[in-house]
Structure formats: structure tokens, C-alpha cells
Amino acid sequence: MNEKLYINQTKDVFDAIVVGSGISGGWAAKELCEKGLKTLMIERGRVVEHRKDYIGESKGPWEFPNRTKVDNLLVEQQYKIQKQCYAFNDATKHFFGNDSELPYSTEEGTNFSWIRANQLGGKSLLWHRQSYRYSDFDFNANKADGHGNDWPIRYKDLSQWYSHVEKHIGVSGAKENLPQLPDGDFLPPFEFTAPEQAFKQSLEANFPDRKLIIGRAAHLTKPSEFHISQGRGQCMARNECQKGCSFGAYFSTQSSTLPAAVKTNNLHIAPNSVVHSLIYDEVTNKVKGVRVIDNDDLSTREYFAKVIFLCASTLGSTQIMLNSKSSKFPNGIANSSGVLGHYLMDHNYNAGASAEIEGFEDEYYSGRSPTGIYIPNFYYEPSKYNKKFVRGYALAGGTGRTDWRGKAWNKGIGKDFKKHLTQAGKWHISLGAQGEMLPRYENMISLHQTKTDKWGIPQLHINCQWSDNEKLMMEDAAVQAENILIKAGYSNVTRYTSYHVNAPGLAIHEVGTARMGKxxxxxILNGYNQTHDIPNLFVTDGASFCSSAVANPSLTFMALTARAVNYCVNEMNNHRI
Structure with missing residues (x-):
């Protein structure tokens, strides 16, 4: 471990403090350091070193005691919530939070699944890497239909920053010229399977307003010299990304932004440092630093800087702000508006359909593609809305052939059955919805009045549920997905909805609670992610969002962060901060 990089106690006053080390925090640190600011990154969890600490990587299922299934007792004791995540298994569990140490409560009659990843790199080690730009239809939606406040920015404000981010992280994809899903600076796309190519023709012939594209993913399909200079290599299509990738083939803090920040010699990291609250000076109306509690021994310390960037995740950043109280801000720092904690949103993955595909017996595929097929939102503006609900959804999925894991449930015994298991089975296809959630004041987080965690910090209390708009949207998504597959001529088409079972949170796309606005x-924030009330405090993670939009939010986290840093440094240079 680099002793000069990692610190504990210090009397230094930094140019900038970044709270959090995930997708947003990594980008904030990189941009600040590259602009010459002495920067401290504060991470509440342990250090994870690239390659060295990917302990589940390249291990086959047979190398785990229970074939990657986590022991039931351990799940009950530590991972009752985290086990719901698609990426959770015995090869990845060390990257997830311990639920027994991270309690929170929910309003009676509601639920919320808060997926946590408290270590250096945060959820950048676990995300699904889907990377899409938001369009003007997304940024204008609140104003156009009256749900939520108007975003203070539009696509033109972020376009150059999307490019800046894409060129650094590497995003595979194809240019499609779609108004609702702007093209980016892409590496070569992953390929469709043969059934997917046929499905694309069917979909676009039967539904002229819909298009099938390959998922845009932060994977190096053909790394540039710049990516290679980062120490990153080409994606091997193993689709074991959440175990950690020693190739650095997908974007994470460890593979990309952290090495860039370290290279400047401007970065220090304080790991195992749980931020309790911000230190506010009422005389200067500035945040001077942060109070932290040691993750292990519960000792306290303080760090000081000229500017603070909160990138601790949507709920994490807002929890810190709510717990930072003063006579001027008794309900949370920078909360003169009173909306801090409100307008919590998550994406709605609760409907879809699946089917079997006849034919294509001589077709197969190479590797395990880390992305899939994607049908962008076709209800992307008020004139195209469904009559029963506002906003829309995308449909994502893929095709594959049944292998031994599925065929093992078939009837049989002996030599012929074993031979049967070695042969590929039928092709199948699935489509799942990713729907927008409306910003609503009553969907909110607050500090529990009596309960605290092991660090003595008030627990979060969450009140969040699907509205009728989200439920009607999912009902439609199930019907549309079913119709698309029937029109394609597939057999055994089955549709589903699951919003009555799955609470918000499991999309792991929570946004809102410290929203931007004019x-x-x-x-809480202006169009540069700067708090209206305090000039040297910025929030650049998902808490800043005014709406969830339909597409995955991570690329927008990164673009907003890079843009905010650029603005902040200019303001500092001009002595306005």
C-alpha cells in the first residue's frame, strides 16, 4: 500500500475534499487533481487495490464451496438486503455492504432496497456499465408535462462533457441518429447474435417507431493508445465484471480515474473514514471541512479544505447534508428551500416478456457478451405519451441458447442424458422494461428521530413507493413486450409484471433528494451542481437529478461532475469561491 497516498491524521488544509470514491467521486478527484488542486478523497470503507483485491476473479463456480451460492446463515446475518442484487454471489459478496452494520428504516406500508458498496471504488466495481446520454427530451420533460421542476440545463450544456467522459472511459456502441438517445464518441459495438439480427428486422418492420440497437457499454472493445497508456486492455467478453477486472477492460475508479488522479501527485485518500457531517462557518458562509468517524475504532477526526464535493451516492450525500445542522440551517445544510431529502426516484424494472425462438440450430455465439439488445424509449415526448400515463420506458434484453444449466432440469438418465447436456438447446429471448419514475415530493428520505448506526449517526428513514403512473407504465410495458415477441413469430410467449413484489431501490439508480433547479x-443546487446557499459546496452524484429519465444515469453522473469541477476551478481562480 502506498503510505504517501493514504492518510489518517493531518493538519493540512486541502484545496478540495471529495467525499466518496465511486463513479462520481473518482471523476471529481481526477478532474480536480489534473487541474492542479491538492485533493483529499474520503472513503468510508476499506482500500481495494486494482487486481490484487479481486479475490473472486477467474475462479470457476466449482472452486467455491457452494458453487457461488452464499451460505444461508451468512446471508441472514449480513446480506438480507444485498442478496437481492443481480450481482451478489460468493465471488462478489466482499464488494457489498454488511446490512447488519448499515441499518435504515422505511415508512410503514412501504419498502426500499438500498444496495451498498462501501470500499474504495464504491459501486463502480459492481455497476452494469450501460452508458447512455440523456437527450433534450429528458432535460425538458419536467417542464413539458408539469411533473417536477425544470432542469436548469439542457443537452447542449452537457454535450462536450459527455464526449470528454466517453473518450476517457471508453464506451462501445453504434451511431443510430435517434432524437431521444444522442450518439456519443464510441468504440466499436458488440455484435448482435444471428437471432437478434433477425429480430431487429422484424421489430423495425412491424413497429416503425421503434428501433433495436446494441447496448452501449463502458467496455474497451478496441482500446485506443490512450486507454492502453492507462494500463487497460481489451474486453475478453467473460461477463464476470462484478468480480473485478484485472484487464481494466470496463470502466471503474480503480481501472481509470484513480490512476489518473494518482499520477498527478495531488491526491491523498483517507479510507475507513465515515463522514458524520460538514463543518460550516456561519461568518464566511462556507463549508470549512468534514467531521469523520473511524470505521474501525470509532475515533473522530476532522479534515479541512477550500471546497467540498459530495459524491457519496444519492442517499449517502443527502444523509450527510441532513446531519449537518446549524442555527442557520437547522434542517440540514444548504436547505433553505426545505426540499432536501425529497423527490427520491429509482428506475422501474418491473415488467417484460420472454419467448422461445424456433430455428437457428446452426448458429451460436462466441464469449459472454457484457451487453445486450436495447429498444430506446418510444414514448419520449408528450405528443407520443401513452394515454394512460406520462413518460416512458426502454426495453432491454438479449438472446441465448439453453445450455447444461437449464437442461439439467430435463428428464433423463445415463449416457444419452449426459450427451444431451453437451448439446446446445433452443434459442430464447427476453425483454425487460426500464421505466421512468416521476419526481414526487412525498417520496423522500429523512433522519430517524431516535435510531442511530454503530457510528452514532442517525439512520435514514425512507418513504418511497410506486405511484399509479409507474404501475400503469409497467402494465403497458408487459403488453408491448409480449406483442413485439408475438409479431416476431416466436413461441411460448410469456409476459410478467412485478411492481407489486419489487420495491424501489433494486434498479440501483436512485436519484433526486438534493435536486438542481433555477x-x-x-x-438545492444550481445548474453547475453548486448549492444555492453555500458557494463552496457541490453535490455531483445522483442526488442532483431533477428527474430519473429513462436511460441509465451513470454517464450523466460523470459528465455533470466533470462540468462542475471545471466551473468550480474557474470560480476559485476568479476569487468568487
Missing amino acids: DPADS
């Missing part, structure tokens, strides 16, 4: 009376 009016300080109904928002």
Missing part, C-alpha cells in the same frame, strides 16, 4: 426556493 429557483433557490424549490431546489
Whole structure:
């Protein structure tokens, strides 16, 4: 471990402090360091070193005691919530939070699944790497239909920053010229399977307003010289990304932004440092630093800087702000508007359909593609809305052939059955919805009045549920997905909805709670992610969002962060911060 990089106690006053080390925090640290600012990154969890600490990588299922299934007792004791995540298994569990140490409560009659990843790199080690730009239809939606406040930015404000981010992280994809899903600076796309190519023709012939594209993913399909100079290599299509990738083939803090920040010699990291609250000076109306509690021995310390960037995740950043109280801000720092904690949103993955595909017996595929097929939102503006609900959804999925894991449930015994298991089975296809959730004041987080965690910090109390709009949207998504597969001529088409079972949170796309806005009376941040109330405090993670939009939010986290840092440094250089 680099002793000069990692610190504990220090009397230094840094140019900048970044709270969090995930997708947003890594980008904030990189951009600040590259602009010459002495920067401290504070991470509440342990250090994870690239390659060295990917302990589950390249291990086959047979190398785990229970074939990657986590022991039931351990799940009950530590991972009752985390086990719901698609990426959770025995090869990845060390990257997830311990639920017994991370309690929170929910309003009676509601639920919320908070997936946590408290270590250096955060959820950048676990994300699914889907990377899409938001369009003007997304940024204009609140204003156009009256749900939520108007975003203070539009696509033109982020376009150059999307490019800046894409060129650094590497995003595979194809240019499609779709108004609702802007093209980016892409590496070569992953390929469709033969059934997917046929499905694309069917879909676009039967539904002219819909298009099938390959998923855009932060994977190096053909790394540039710049990517190679980062120490990163080409994606091997193993699709074991959440175990950690020693190739650095997918974007994570460890593979990309952290090495860039370290290279400048401007970065220090304080790991195992749980941020309790911000230190606010009422005389200067500035945040001077942060109070932290040691993750292990519960000792306290303070760090100081000229500017603070909160990138601790949507719920994490807002929890810190709510717990930072003063006579001027008794309900949470920078909360003169009173909306801090409100307008919590998550994506709605609760409907879809599947089917069997006849034919293509001589077709197969190479590797395990880390992305799939994607049908962008076709209800992307008010004139195209369904009559029963507002906003829309995308449909994502893929095709594959049944292998021994599925065929093992078939009837049989002996030599012929074993031979049967070695042969590929039928092709199948699935489509799942990713729907937008409306910003609503009553979907919120607050600090529990009596309960605290092991660090003595008030627990979060969450009140969040699907509205009728989200439920009607999923009902439609199930019907549309079913119709698409029937029109394609597939057999055994089955549709489903699951919003009555799955609570918000499991999309792991939570946004809102410290939203941007033009009016300080109904928002926390301005169009540069700077708090209206305090000039040297910025929030650049998902807490800043005014709406969830339909596409995955991580690329927008990164673009907003890079843009905010650029603005902040200019303001500092001009002595306005």
C-alpha cells in the first residue's frame, strides 16, 4: 500500500475534499487533481487495490464451496438486503455492504432496497456499465408535462462533457441518429447474435417507431493508445465484471480515474473514514471541512479544505447534508428551500416478456457478451405519451441458447442424458422494461428521530413507493413486450409484471433528494451542481437529478461532475469561491 497516498491524521488544509470514491467521486478527484488542486478523497470503507483485491476473479463456480451460492446463515446475518442484487454471489459478496452494520428504516406500508458498496471504488466495481446520454427530451420533460421542476440545463450544456467522459472511459456502441438517445464518441459495438439480427428486422418492420440497437457499454472493445497508456486492455467478453477486472477492460475508479488522479501527485485518500457531517462557518458562509468517524475504532477526526464535493451516492450525500445542522440551517445544510431529502426516484424494472425462438440450430455465439439488445424509449415526448400515463420506458434484453444449466432440469438418465447436456438447446429471448419514475415530493428520505448506526449517526428513514403512473407504465410495458415477441413469430410467449413484489431501490439508480433547479426556493443546487446557499459546496452524484429519465444515469453522473469541477476551478481562480 502506498503510505504517501493514504492518510489518517493531518493538519493540512486541502484545496478540495471529495467525499466518496465511486463513479462520481473518482471523476471529481481526477478532474480536480489534473487541474492542479491538492485533493483529499474520503472513503468510508476499506482500500481495494486494482487486481490484487479481486479475490473472486477467474475462479470457476466449482472452486467455491457452494458453487457461488452464499451460505444461508451468512446471508441472514449480513446480506438480507444485498442478496437481492443481480450481482451478489460468493465471488462478489466482499464488494457489498454488511446490512447488519448499515441499518435504515422505511415508512410503514412501504419498502426500499438500498444496495451498498462501501470500499474504495464504491459501486463502480459492481455497476452494469450501460452508458447512455440523456437527450433534450429528458432535460425538458419536467417542464413539458408539469411533473417536477425544470432542469436548469439542457443537452447542449452537457454535450462536450459527455464526449470528454466517453473518450476517457471508453464506451462501445453504434451511431443510430435517434432524437431521444444522442450518439456519443464510441468504440466499436458488440455484435448482435444471428437471432437478434433477425429480430431487429422484424421489430423495425412491424413497429416503425421503434428501433433495436446494441447496448452501449463502458467496455474497451478496441482500446485506443490512450486507454492502453492507462494500463487497460481489451474486453475478453467473460461477463464476470462484478468480480473485478484485472484487464481494466470496463470502466471503474480503480481501472481509470484513480490512476489518473494518482499520477498527478495531488491526491491523498483517507479510507475507513465515515463522514458524520460538514463543518460550516456561519461568518464566511462556507463549508470549512468534514467531521469523520473511524470505521474501525470509532475515533473522530476532522479534515479541512477550500471546497467540498459530495459524491457519496444519492442517499449517502443527502444523509450527510441532513446531519449537518446549524442555527442557520437547522434542517440540514444548504436547505433553505426545505426540499432536501425529497423527490427520491429509482428506475422501474418491473415488467417484460420472454419467448422461445424456433430455428437457428446452426448458429451460436462466441464469449459472454457484457451487453445486450436495447429498444430506446418510444414514448419520449408528450405528443407520443401513452394515454394512460406520462413518460416512458426502454426495453432491454438479449438472446441465448439453453445450455447444461437449464437442461439439467430435463428428464433423463445415463449416457444419452449426459450427451444431451453437451448439446446446445433452443434459442430464447427476453425483454425487460426500464421505466421512468416521476419526481414526487412525498417520496423522500429523512433522519430517524431516535435510531442511530454503530457510528452514532442517525439512520435514514425512507418513504418511497410506486405511484399509479409507474404501475400503469409497467402494465403497458408487459403488453408491448409480449406483442413485439408475438409479431416476431416466436413461441411460448410469456409476459410478467412485478411492481407489486419489487420495491424501489433494486434498479440501483436512485436519484433526486438534493435536486438542481433555477429557483433557490424549490431546489438545492444550481445548474453547475453548486448549492444555492453555500458557494463552496457541490453535490455531483445522483442526488442532483431533477428527474430519473429513462436511460441509465451513470454517464450523466460523470459528465455533470466533470462540468462542475471545471466551473468550480474557474470560480476559485476568479476569487468568487
